[in-house]
Amino acid sequence: MIEVERTLTLQHPLPDVVAYLADFAHTQEWDPGTVSCRPARAGVPVAKGSEWQNVSEFRGRRTELLYRLIRFEDRRLTFVGRNRTATSTDDMTFHEEDGGTRLTYRARIEFRGVARLASPFLRKEFERLGDEVVRRMPEAVDGHLGAEGQPAG
Template sequence: MIEVERTLTLDHPLPDVVVYLADFAHTEEWDPGTVSCRPTRAGAPVAKGSEWDNVSEFRGRRTELRYRLVRREERRLTFVGRNRTATSTDDMSFEAADDGGTRMTYRARIEFHGLARLATPFLRKEFERLGDAVVRQLPGAVDRHFEAGARPAG
């Protein structure tokens, strides 16, 4: 299993950040590996149990995972994606920052199944680089989302 954890601060209030990140389709905007991410039920409200079909590219290969929102709380979101070769968990926890922004801890865990498990030690550095890229891209994606006129939560 590979685990990556990063902490970052976003310049938007906690409720707004949680609403934005709860819609996993937004991973196209902030996750460098995501090629596409579509809800399985277009137009349905985002709630615990919502699912998305995600296509990611990693080391030149595309893979598809079905992600499900398994935890949606005021200060925490957890998504679990699965396919035949891997289970991926994206866990996000939030706390209000003193300046009105949001401090976020992002934990990504991937567990490979079957023969793919043998590649785990060789892929750790690649996933660390992806974690660094998320920290670089996520703040700008959140900023652009709200600059484009998205309505704040509440």
């Protein structure tokens, strides 16, 4: 199992940040490994139990996971993605901080079968991806919420 944790501050109100990140389709805007992510059922409001088809690329290989929102709280979101070789958990906790939002993002991946043997060799790459999330997420949130915290566009 590999775990990566990062904390970052976003210059937008907590409810707006949570609403943006609750729609896992936005991962393609801030997650460097996500190639595409779409709701499993189009037109359905985001709620606990919502699912997304996620295509990710890691070390030149594409993989598909079905993610489900298993915890949808005012200050915490948890998504679990599964396929035959891995279970990936993205857990986000939020705290108000000077009108903005402090986000603690934890990513955990558990490999199954033969893939499990590679875990120790992949940690450094997952740490690099965690650093890239810290760089990209503020840009994605700003792009979606705009400079004043209102939806852009």
